[in-house]
Amino acid sequence: MSSRSLRFLTARLREHRCRIGSRRRRLSAGRQALPALAHLRNGAAYAQLAAGFRIGTSTVYRYIREAVDLPATLAPTLAEAVRAASRKAFVLLDETLLPIDRIAADRPFCPGKHKKHGMNVQVIADPFGRLLWASPALPGAVHGIRAAREHRIIHALEQAGIDCWADKGYQGACGTVRVPYRGRWEALSAGQQTLNRSQAKIRGLVEQAMATLKAWRLLRKLRCLTTRITTPVQAILTLRLNASS
Numbered sequence: 001m002s003s004r005s006l007r008f009l010t011a012r013l014r015e016h017r018c019r020i021g022s023r024r025r026r027l028s029a030g031r032q033a034l035p036a037l038a039h040l041r042n043g044a045a046y047a048q049l050a051a052g053f054r055i056g057t058s059t060v061y062r063y064i065r066e067a068v069d070l071p072a073t074l075a076p077t078l079a080e081a082v083r084a085a086s087r088k089a090f091v092l093l094d095e096t097l098l099p100i101d102r103i104a105a106d107r108p109f110c111p112g113k114h115k116k117h118g119m120n121v122q123v124i125a126d127p128f129g130r131l132l133w134a135s136p137a138l139p140g141a142v143h144g145i146r147a148a149r150e151h152r153i154i155h156a157l158e159q160a161g162i163d164c165w166a167d168k169g170y171q172g173a174c175g176t177v178r179v180p181y182r183g184r185w186e187a188l189s190a191g192q193q194t195l196n197r198s199q200a201k202i203r204g205l206v207e208q209a210m211a212t213l214k215a216w217r218l219l220r221k222l223r224c225l226t227t228r229i230t231t232p233v234q235a236i237l238t239l240r241l242n243a244s245s
Helices: 003-020 029-042 046-053 057-073 078-085 144-150 153-160 190-203 206-214 230-244
Strands: 091-099 118-125 131-134
Touching (some): 003 057, 029 046, 046 057, 057 230, 078 131, 078 153, 091 144, 091 153, 091 190, 118 144, 118 206, 131 206, 144 153
Antiparallel strands (some): 091 118
């Protein structure tokens, strides 16, 4: 766990308590930040954290929800991410599926590609694979190109004139989004095969951004309401960007 993330979250909690005129609590701002980060980083259950900090489970739930909501509101918007990306040679665009705990009847959350329930999150990374932005979560059955259009990612990149590399799932994106040639490998020309290989090497760097998100174990199996999933994603994005700045 990054000490910089702990200091950042503690400072935000102190500011929040002063702003709302909070009375004395069971845990200080620094102690409140600890279970929140443990929950995000390790996916620790509320009951475990309650026992470890010797407070009630409901109190832990309130403390963590408050501590997660604060950095989530500070996450960069798409416009801010595009401004930061305008200083880069290009950006990488990809999607990831965050597994959720749902039954088989919840078809909107079950994409055919992964054969499991989850939420679709679009990710923008810089040429070195560093995370720049993560989108609000959509049901897993939403295709990558559709999600990118709903979030207006393609339009924002085109307006800013930023070159973007993406995989075959973004065929038809147009604008400044570049995708590999589609078709059977043997049916492609030698030049097309060479271009696809070079693009694959470039696009492979986006996996580092995905690993940055999935390093926070809460995102490996989310058990909260689907309407709440965007909040921890945005909180982790804020904490990660702050830790690497």
